[in-house]
Every structure is written in structure tokens, then in C-alpha cells.
Amino acid sequence: MRLVASDLDGTIVGPDNRISDRTVRAFRNCVRAGIDVVFVTGRPPRWLGPLSDSLGHEGTVICSNGAITYDLGAGRVLKAHALSLPDLFAAAAIIRGLYPAVRFAAETVDGFHLGPGFLDPGVELPGAVVPAPLESSLTESDTVVKFLARVDGTSPDEFLRTVGPAVAHLVSATHSAPRVAMLEMSLHGLNKSVTLADYAASRDIDPADVVAFGDMPNDVQMLQWAGCGYAMASGHPAARAAADRVAPAFADDGVAQVLEDLLRRL
Incomplete structure (x- = not known):
């Protein structure tokens, strides 16, 4: 050892x-x-x-x-290891097609970008983050290291089973939340x-x-x-x-x- x-x-x-x-x-x-x-x-x-x-x-x-x-x-x-924005947005479109009520967030080297409704009501926003669609808040200067998708009405395992294969050509998807259906996506192959x-x-x-x-x-x-x-x-x-x-x-x-x-x- x-x-x-x-x-x-x-x-x-x-x-x-x-x-x-x-x-x-x-x-x-x-x-x-x-x-x-x-x-x-x-x-x-x-x-x-x-x-x-x-x-x-x-x-x-x-x-x-x-x-x-x-x-x-x-x-x-x-x-x-950064995700490209074209791959991120392409994955988002696929997931939205599977789960229209999905909400997104993105973690960068410098902070956090929250899409509308990503956090539960009453949860304190981190820092000075203002919820906004990722398409408007993320720019090419952002080093996105994790892309998050969250949805209600399903289990984390079922969410991963459905979404993982659909976006596998764009990102690597996994989950670590025992009870919340939230996927964590990284650079393809990472x-x-x-x-x-x-x-x-x-x-x-x-x-x-x-x-x-x-x-x-x-x-x-x-x-x-x-x-x-x-x-x-x-x-x-x-x-x-x-x-x-x-x-x-x-x-x-x-x-x-x-x-x-x-x-x-x-």
C-alpha cells in the first residue's frame, strides 16, 4: 500500500x-x-x-x-478539465427532450451558475449568484468543470439510466446523491x-x-x-x-x- x-x-x-x-x-x-x-x-x-x-x-x-x-x-x-459549451448545450437539449421540467446548473473553476428553479425553495443562494438560464449566464471565458441536471418525479438511478446513454457521446454522466435525482456531467471520458x-x-x-x-x-x-x-x-x-x-x-x-x-x- x-x-x-x-x-x-x-x-x-x-x-x-x-x-x-x-x-x-x-x-x-x-x-x-x-x-x-x-x-x-x-x-x-x-x-x-x-x-x-x-x-x-x-x-x-x-x-x-x-x-x-x-x-x-x-x-x-x-x-x-473543462467541458465545451457546445457539448454542454447539446446535452442540455437532449435531456430537456427526455425530461421537459429538468433544471440545470453549472460549476466552474471560479464559482457556480444556477438555472431558474434548480435549488429548492427557501435554500439560500451561494454567494452573489443570480439564477439565470445557462445559455445567457455562461460565456466562453467560463471554465465549466461540472454540468448538473435535476428533475422531480424519478429516482437518481432511473434518471441516470435514461439520460446517461443519450448523452454519452457528449459528456460523462454519473450521480452521487442518494435521494435527489441529480446528474453530474463532466468532460467526455472523464x-x-x-x-x-x-x-x-x-x-x-x-x-x-x-x-x-x-x-x-x-x-x-x-x-x-x-x-x-x-x-x-x-x-x-x-x-x-x-x-x-x-x-x-x-x-x-x-x-x-x-x-x-x-x-x-x-
Whole structure:
């Protein structure tokens, strides 16, 4: 084990946006043992508070499902994989044809663009964001790293099953919300495993020496790529099917349990 790669939400971060003390100790012990640690999340860089506040992590974080490589200590983007606006708008048209009531949003390196109705009523708008159709708010100067689609009246899995194949020639689609039908779309061919593989290669680390943890469909490729992929027992069936092994549930500090065991074997 030379590299530990872990998802955040549902894997080590709970609904309260906290990381347990036991999990913090496990990751710090990995670092003390000379093991590289990288976090691989669907979150954008501006939502990495738990890593800096709880863990004191200052290393690399792979954000936005692989679209951004971020240096948390320096607070800067190292690399970004942008969606082209023509592909984004073409995908939007296809999705709207399938689900006329769909709402859209876009995440950029610098912020967030919200289409009308994307957020639930009463939810506070992030920063100074003013909802507007993406066709009018996005420009070629925006580095779009994630395109979001949300709809009511269906499940996240059904939404992905319907939309994913229809837009597969334009974008890579996945989801990470257990109950909200919201799709996360990135540059065609991009996912967490692609950027993690680049990160590992830059450190001359073979996939066989990587242990990865995840819990949702956006973790599937990463769990398959790693030499040993652990899905959370509390995670999505697709993640469990893709993984080599199942870690105890999030509520039981599953990642910490596995890391403690692996460290004992070193």
C-alpha cells in the first residue's frame, strides 16, 4: 500500500460535514507511515472545509469528479478539465427532450451558475449568484468543470439510466446523491479514476499499490481501477458491485477500520 485514495461524502464525511476522530487518526497514521493520501470527491474546491478543519490536510485533492486537481495547502487549482459549451448545450437539449421540467446548473473553476428553479425553495443562494438560464449566464471565458441536471418525479438511478446513454457521446454522466435525482456531467471520458491514475503515475505508483474507498456511482471507476477498491457497506449497490471488498458502514467508521487493519500488516 503506497497510496490511499478516498471519497468524502458518505465515505468519511457525514451529513453534519464532519470527519470522526477515529478516521482522522487513521489517515494521519497513514501519512506518518509514509503512505501518500489523496482525496477524490465530487465536491468543488470551495467545499473542502472538512479536510482542512478536521484533518489539517494540505496535499492534493481531486475535485469535481476528476475535473479539478487542487492543491489544498496552497489554495490553487493545479489542473482543470473543462467541458465545451457546445457539448454542454447539446446535452442540455437532449435531456430537456427526455425530461421537459429538468433544471440545470453549472460549476466552474471560479464559482457556480444556477438555472431558474434548480435549488429548492427557501435554500439560500451561494454567494452573489443570480439564477439565470445557462445559455445567457455562461460565456466562453467560463471554465465549466461540472454540468448538473435535476428533475422531480424519478429516482437518481432511473434518471441516470435514461439520460446517461443519450448523452454519452457528449459528456460523462454519473450521480452521487442518494435521494435527489441529480446528474453530474463532466468532460467526455472523464471520471475520478482518470485523474487519480494521472496522480499515481506522477508519483510512480502502480495501481496495484493503491487502496481506494467510495460509496456511490461516481466512485465506480475509481474502485475498479485501484488495486484494492473498498465500497462502503452503507453505499450504493453499484459501488459495492464494482469493488473488490466491502468496508464496514460509514456509521461504523468503516474506512478507519480498514486502514487500521492494513497499517497493522505493514
